[in-house]
Amino acid sequence: MECSEVSNLIMKYIDGDISEVELKLLNKHILSCESCHEEFQMMTEMIKCINEMPEISPPCDLEEKIMNRINREREASSMVNMLIGAAGMFAFAYYMIIFVILPFMRDAGIGQILLGYGAFVLGIIDRYFIGILVYLPITINNLLTLRKILLQDYMNIMIFISGVVMVLNLGLIRIINLQRE
Amino acid sequence: MYGADMEIINKCLEGDDSAFEELVSRYKGIVFNTSYRMLGSYEEAEDASQEVFIKMYRYLRRYDPQYKFSTWAIKITTNYCLDLLRKRKGETVPIETQYDLKDEGFTPEEEYVRHEKQQMVKKAVDSLPPKYKELIVLFHNRGLSYSEIMEVTGESLTIVKNRLYRARQMLKDLLKDMDKEGEGLWNAVK
Numbered sequence: 125m126e127c128s129e130v131s132n133l134i135m136k137y138i139d140g141d142i143s144e145v146e147l148k149l150l151n152k153h154i155l156s157c158e159s160c161h162e163e164f165q166m167m168t169e170m171i172k173c174i175n176e177m178p179e180i181s182p183p184c185d186l187e188e189k190i191m192n193r194i195n196r197e198r199e200a201s202s203m204v205n206m207l208i209g210a211a212g213m214f215a216f217a218y219y220m221i222i223f224v225i226l227p228f229m230r231d232a233g234i235g236q237i238l239l240g241y242g243a244f245v246l247g248i249i250d251r252y253f254i255g256i257l258v259y260l261p262i263t264i265n266n267l268l269t270l271r272k273i274l275l276q277d278y279m280n281i282m283i284f285i286s287g288v289v290m291v292l293n294l295g296l297i298r299i300i301n302l303q304r305e
Numbered sequence: 306m307y308g309a310d311m312e313i314i315n316k317c318l319e320g321d322d323s324a325f326e327e328l329v330s331r332y333k334g335i336v337f338n339t340s341y342r343m344l345g346s347y348e349e350a351e352d353a354s355q356e357v358f359i360k361m362y363r364y365l366r367r368y369d370p371q372y373k374f375s376t377w378a379i380k381i382t383t384n385y386c387l388d389l390l391r392k393r394k395g396e397t398v399p400i401e402t403q404y405d406l407k408d409e410g411f412t413p414e415e416e417y418v419r420h421e422k423q424q425m426v427k428k429a430v431d432s433l434p435p436k437y438k439e440l441i442v443l444f445h446n447r448g449l450s451y452s453e454i455m456e457v458t459g460e461s462l463t464i465v466k467n468r469l470y471r472a473r474q475m476l477k478d479l480l481k482d483m484d485k486e487g488e489g490l491w492n493a494v495k
């Protein structure tokens with residue numbers, strides 16, 4: 125057997141993946157070849173050293189440090205979420221005012237509309253007082269949970285898109301106004 | 306308090322922070338030791354472990370339960386360490402003394418030789434190029450199988466095997482060179 129083949133067998137031996145025939149070949153060769161014997165000795169000794177390197181115990185405050193960092197990061201990101209959420213609400217309110225309430229008011233007159241709304245809302249509260257008292261907290265709680273879930277994944281993107289659309293819209297309205305003038 | 310890893314992971318995904326803390330306790334040994342072997346210093350390993358766990362927290366959703374969690378943890382750890390090692394290319398790294406455990410049953414002389422040899426091996430492993438060092442750490446320190454190493458590195462079996470063989474040869478050559486300069490500890494083995 126050639127010496128060049130031996131190093132491959134040594135690797136297989138280290139991997140624990142050597143067949144009996146190969147092991148015999150390897151043994152036979154290293155008994156007769158000084159340099160391969162030396163290589164075998166050194167390689168196995170070296171690997172033994174690596175395998176026996178002691179496990180180091182990690183610092184005991186590692187968990188604490190990590191959890192502190194996670195908490196800090198979450199606080200920062202929830203602030204950002206709040207700001208984006210507020211921007212989104214603003215965008216929504218803007219749309220409502222521009223496209224729903226204003227056209228409606230222009231037709232009917234502001235005072236009358238406000239009074240109408242007031243009477244309507246009071247009527248509902250009057251009729252469903254007990255129901256509202258019971259279900260409102262539950263609904264708010266559900267909405268908050270929903271918001272928590274939504275905020276994590278989709279809400280940010282949706283709000284961002286609506287913000288962009290709003291800005292584009294403002295630009296468009298401006299252009300249309302300019303053209304009218 | 307908690308059972309299987311998957312149970313903890315699901316709890317983490319539901320937003321339970323104490324579950325994540327439990328996950329950190331379970332895997333800090335693996336993450337820290339892998340970082341320590343990759344980077345070669347205790348302080349750097351500590352910083353790296355923190356970063357790795359933060360990454361795990363952020364990307365926990367991407368964990369694929371068909372693989373062992375430890376494999377995923379090691380994958381994130383080695384990727385992070387490889388990045389660090391690439392960045393610090395050319396910078397000198399302080400050689401740190403091995404945190405050694407005293408082993409019973411050795412004479413003081415044997416203990417000395419063993420300790421010196423381990424120091425040399427550690428130094429040699431530290432000076433390997435990152436890609437080769439990674440395989441030595443995964444296979445010999447962490448005891449991962451070839452298929453697990455393939456998952457961690459994303460390389461084929463042939464590449465993994467060749468690289469590991471090459472890494473061992475490089476290590477041996479490095480040790481030979483060091484041995485010539487030093488006390489001839491490795492020749493004494495014969």
